[in-house]
Amino acid sequence: MYRKFIATITAASIALTAMGAAPAFAGDRETTRAIATILGLAVVGKLIHDRNDRKKERHRNSTPAYHPPKPQVQQHHTPNYTPPAYHQPKPRPLPQRANRKLLPKQCFRSFETRRGKVRMFPSRCLNRNYDYAYRLPRQCEYTFNTPRGERRGYEARCLRDRGYRLARG
Structure with missing residues (x-):
């Protein structure tokens, strides 16, 4: 949608540039205003287009590259047996x-x-x-x-x- 809009504005600005090459008359203020407005819109459209391109580029670069997993070497160790600590449970005192x-x-x-x-x-x-x-x-x-x-x-x-x-x- 933005591409069509920008292409239309660009085409209009090129067409009006050709008309602007003719000497402008001092009494033609409305024509000058229209041309300035169209050029301003073209500049704004170009800024929006550039910003969208930067967002797309940033999104494209954010995907991580695939790296195959590194092999893990397991170290063998003999477990030391520790007997469980067992304490005789003490009954709670009864309420008074x-x-x-x-x-x-x-x-x-x-x-x-x-x-x-x-x-x-x-x-x-x-x-x-x-x-x-x-x-x-x-x-x-x-x-x-x-x-x-x-x-x-x-x-x-x-x-x-x-x-x-x-x-x-």
């Missing part, structure tokens, strides 16, 4: 609110009574090994007699029903 509901395993005992076997947590053991013994529910407190004397503690089933669990380990 969950820790309150875990009763110590060493305090869980069974006692024989006249009514049968009673599973319970003795009060003395809980006071020594459990920080929250004062918070245990009073409804679960149980007192009974054994051949060795009176025993006080908390019934395991009652504590379990209220959300307390036996700690593992």
Whole structure:
């Protein structure tokens, strides 16, 4: 499209140049203006054409040349065995609110009574090994007699029903 436009302007400027060779009259200002306008358009067209040529040339030169890949030589090495570093995982500490509901395993005992076997947590053991013994529910407190004397503690089933669990380990 630009080539046709530039060719038309060039042809018009050559034709008008021949007419401009005749002596110009001082009263012919319109003709002189028309010729100057056409020449200005021709110059602008030529500038646009040159700029487009430079863009095309730059685009043509931007494609990289093909180079065959270089052969790569692999170096042989013997791998050194390093045993994996294994560390015993440490369990995360339980949050304080969950820790309150875990009763110590060493305090869980069974006692024989006249009514049968009673599973319970003795009060003395809980006071020594459990920080929250004062918070245990009073409804679960149980007192009974054994051949060795009176025993006080908390019934395991009652504590379990209220959300307390036996700690593992």
